[in-house]
Amino acid sequence: MISEPRCHRVSDVLHGVGRYEYLAKVGDRVFTASLAPRPCPTCGRALVPWNGIHRADSLVAEHLAREGPISGDSFRFIRKAAGLTAVEIAALLDVTPEAISKWENGKNPMPRAPWLVLSEVALDRSALLAKLRRFAEAGAFEEKTELGDLSETDEAPNDEQPSAP
Ligand SMILES: [Zn+2]
Numbered sequence: 001m002i003s004e005p006r007c008h009r010v011s012d013v014l015h016g017v018g019r020y021e022y023l024a025k026v027g028d029r030v031f032t033a034s035l036a037p038r039p040c041p042t043c044g045r046a047l048v049p050w051n052g053i054h055r056a057d058s059l060v061a062e063h064l065a066r067e068g069p070i071s072g073d074s075f076r077f078i079r080k081a082a083g084l085t086a087v088e089i090a091a092l093l094d095v096t097p098e099a100i101s102k103w104e105n106g107k108n109p110m111p112r113a114p115w116l117v118l119s120e121v122a123l124d125r126s127a128l129l130a131k132l133r134r135f136a137e138a139g140a141f142e143e144k145t146e147l148g149d150l151s152e153t154d155e156a157p158n159d160e161q162p163s164a165p
Pocket of ligand 1: 006007008040041042043044045
């Protein structure tokens with residue numbers, strides 16, 4: 001039995017020599033990347049580059065969110081890359097976790113609207129996710145909102161006017 005140094009986790013050791021070859025298959029699409037191994041700061045052994053793998057997952061999710069295809073496979077990949085559980089995204093989309101599971105496993109066809117919402121989360125993560133979470137709570141808006149003085153003025157917007165010859 002080989003004893004591992006205690007400076008890194010056994011599961012983090014990169015087997016083989018050279019670089020970590022990233023591969024993600026999503027439906028008919030294949031994404032690859034080559035990542036430098038992460039040296040253990042103590043012993044220098046090559047470790048799995050988890051940060052690079054997570055970055056690659058985010059890039060794949062962005063490609064899928066921009067280009068499609070709209071499918072259960074791509075929905076699952078984008079959801080996981082955004083760090084959302086099936087239960088979380090079900091609550092935000094107002095569907096059951098079982099509905100999410102059936103889309104992702106191809107038992108039901110993937111509807112466009114929830115896929116597009118999730119794809120916007122992946123592309124503009126903080127803003128839309130915050131909005132979905134705010135809408136899921138009560139009291140997201142003021143009951144009375146003063147929009148201010150909207151009376152027309154005589155002045156035309158001056159930067160749109162063609163200059164006289
Ligand atoms: Zn080490």
